Amino acid sequence: MRSMLSKLISRSAKENSNLYVLSGDHGYELFDEMRKATPDQFINAGVSEQAMIGYASGMSKVGLRPLIYGLASFIPVRVMEQIKLDLCLSKRPAIILGDGAGVVYTTLGSSHQCAEDIACLRPLPNLSVYSPCDRFELEVCFEEAMKADHPVYIRIGKSDRPEVHSVKLNHSGIHAIHESSKSVALVATGAMSSIAQEIGKKLGVSVYSISRIKPFPELELLKKHAHLMVLEEHSKYGGLFSSLAEKISEDVHCNTKLTSFSLEDHFAHQCGSYQYALSEHQMSDADLHRRVQARILELGNALKF
Amino acid sequence: MAYNGQSVHVACAFSMVEILSSLYGKVLNFNSKNPNDPNRDYLVLSKGHGVMAQYACFHELGWISDGAVEKYFSDGSALHGLSESHIPGCEVTSGSLGHGLPIGVGIAKGLQLQNKSDQKVYTIVGDGELNEGSIWEALLFAAHHKLSNFYVIVDANEFQAMGLTSQVLNMEPFVDKFKAFGFETLECDGHDLQKVTDALLSFKENRPRALIARTVKGKGVSFMERNNIWHYTRLDPTTKALALQELESGGIKS
Numbered sequence: 189m190r191s192m193l194s195k196l197i198s199r200s201a202k203e204n205s206n207l208y209v210l211s212g213d214h215g216y217e218l219f220d221e222m223r224k225a226t227p228d229q230f231i232n233a234g235v236s237e238q239a240m241i242g243y244a245s246g247m248s249k250v251g252l253r254p255l256i257y258g259l260a261s262f263i264p265v266r267v268m269e270q271i272k273l274d275l276c277l278s279k280r281p282a283i284i285l286g287d288g289a290g291v292v293y294t295t296l297g298s299s300h301q302c303a304e305d306i307a308c309l310r311p312l313p314n315l316s317v318y319s320p321c322d323r324f325e326l327e328v329c330f331e332e333a334m335k336a337d338h339p340v341y342i343r344i345g346k347s348d349r350p351e352v353h354s355v356k357l358n359h360s361g362i363h364a365i366h367e368s369s370k371s372v373a374l375v376a377t378g379a380m381s382s383i384a385q386e387i388g389k390k391l392g393v394s395v396y397s398i399s400r401i402k403p404f405p406e407l408e409l410l411k412k413h414a415h416l417m418v419l420e421e422h423s424k425y426g427g428l429f430s431s432l433a434e435k436i437s438e439d440v441h442c443n444t445k446l447t448s449f450s451l452e453d454h455f456a457h458q459c460g461s462y463q464y465a466l467s468e469h470q471m472s473d474a475d476l477h478r479r480v481q482a483r484i485l486e487l488g489n490a491l492k493f
Numbered sequence: 494m495a496y497n498g499q500s501v502h503v504a505c506a507f508s509m510v511e512i513l514s515s516l517y518g519k520v521l522n523f524n525s526k527n528p529n530d531p532n533r534d535y536l537v538l539s540k541g542h543g544v545m546a547q548y549a550c551f552h553e554l555g556w557i558s559d560g561a562v563e564k565y566f567s568d569g570s571a572l573h574g575l576s577e578s579h580i581p582g583c584e585v586t587s588g589s590l591g592h593g594l595p596i597g598v599g600i601a602k603g604l605q606l607q608n609k610s611d612q613k614v615y616t617i618v619g620d621g622e623l624n625e626g627s628i629w630e631a632l633l634f635a636a637h638h639k640l641s642n643f644y645v646i647v648d649a650n651e652f653q654a655m656g657l658t659s660q661v662l663n664m665e666p667f668v669d670k671f672k673a674f675g676f677e678t679l680e681c682d683g684h685d686l687q688k689v690t691d692a693l694l695s696f697k698e699n700r701p702r703a704l705i706a707r708t709v710k711g712k713g714v715s716f717m718e719r720n721n722i723w724h725y726t727r728l729d730p731t732t733k734a735l736a737l738q739e740l741e742s743g744g745i746k747s
Contacts, residue, residue, distance in 0.1 A: 234637075236634070243596075245596045
């Protein structure tokens with residue numbers, strides 16, 4: 189997914205001389221290709237994320253197309269008010285890329301981990317929120333973001349998980365990534381889509397990947413299921429689980445129930461690998477295999493399927 | 494207007510009247526028929542609390558109607574108590590401090606990138622607003638990128654919401670600080686129209702420019718001058734009449 193991101197940025201910069209990348213001194217090799225081809229379109233604004241959102245707003249005001257890059261802990265979480273006032277209120281067409289969302293930066297600790305970005309941004313008017321899981325979802329999300337006339341946030345989580353899709357997509361939203369007739373299904377976003385697909389194939393249940401959180405896609409594909417288990421590398425509060433629960437609870441024709449497999453309400457306890465960091469939230473691959481299976485058994489007794 | 498809307502922040506507006514007068518009257522290149530003319534100079538009010546003074550300019554220019562002044566703050570009216578960017582002439586949404594100046598720097602950088610540096614960006618900040626860290630981040634950026642089309646005017650009225658700036662969080666010496674941050678820096682009496690204009694037109698170096706305008710909060714109404722309750726006090730019929738009397742005797746229209 190990272191090489192696709194690098195390619196998309198590089199390609200967009202070549203095709204659109206008004207596109208400028210603003211980075212708060214982050215990115216390293218991600219921008220190598222772009223900086224080689226269009227060096228003048230890359231601005232390292234220094235370690236000053238707050239003001240950088242202002243620069244993006246001002247540059248957009250005079251017709252340029254800013255793409256703002258940072259680690260999700262800083263862009264968008266640290267600068268939420270700048271995003272609200274400088275970009276959303278004036279509806280500036282800027283792309284905000286928050287990299288390393290979730291617990292990706294395990295060894296760097298809680299300062300660099302980010303379980304709250306989607307929850308922070310969802311209430312902001314005029315802003316769309318994307319959460320792609322692989323290069324195919326990233327490509328379609330990025331293309332939609334480039335066409336948008338308003339600010340867009342693209343959440344980039346753990347990017348070296350196995351790919352979920354195999355063909356180019358023509359829209360963001362909800363995609364079935366494994367299909368079964370069972371009434372229980374898995375719904376996942378970002379880095380969790382791949383493990384959800386693996387578990388769904390093993391247990392023979394449908395799996396859906398959600399690449400756009402706001403505006404939340406229509407529920408049609410999901411309504412036929414009696415129970416959905418939500419997997420996300422984000423806090424239970426305000427992320428995919430919340431979005432889905434809000435949408436379903438307002439739909440009088442939908443009686444679907446939900447189970448949440450989300451990051452728990454605590455910071456990192458100890459240092460360790462990515463799988464270790466997830467395990468502190470009962471969310472490692474092994475944890476999820478075990479928990480999903482146990483929950484299906486439990487529900488099977490209740491739902492009699 | 495302040496009376497009609499029962500607005501606070503009256504004194505914040507009075508300290509920058511001559512600064513705005515100089516800009517609209519002598520300095521800014523703008524199209525009086527079209528506030529959004531793409532070839533204009535940009536006037537960014539970062540200290541959004543003074544927006545009533547800018548509304549007064551818009552009224553003079555015919556950009557807002559008598560009705561907007563009379564019905565200030567009434568239900569369904571357009572103008573808020575702080576600058577909002579959807580109002581023609583207001584380039585940014587400010588009021589949350591430390592936002593306007595970085596946006597102004599972004600406008601200046603965007604113009605520079607498009608070889609339009611002859612279009613200038615004038616940003617008015619308060620001395621209290623200089624408490625905000627994002628201001629200093631953006632000043633560094635403006636100097637690093639040699640944004641000679643970027644001007645900061647500090648409305649140095651010595652006060653912020655809760656008291657004297659020197660007592661709340663001392664930001665002096667302004668001139669030394671702006672020079673150290675790479676700005677060509679001048680200082681003048683911010684209520685002397687000619688001196689403000691001369692200063693703004695005299696910058697010449699290839700780097701961003703700062704004018705420290707020494708002003709009096711509440712200028713023009715003796716009982717408001719340097720009396721910080723007028724940051725947050727509303728006019729009543731008596732104070733309104735007294736204020737108008739003083740302003741009119743000073744040759745200023747209501």
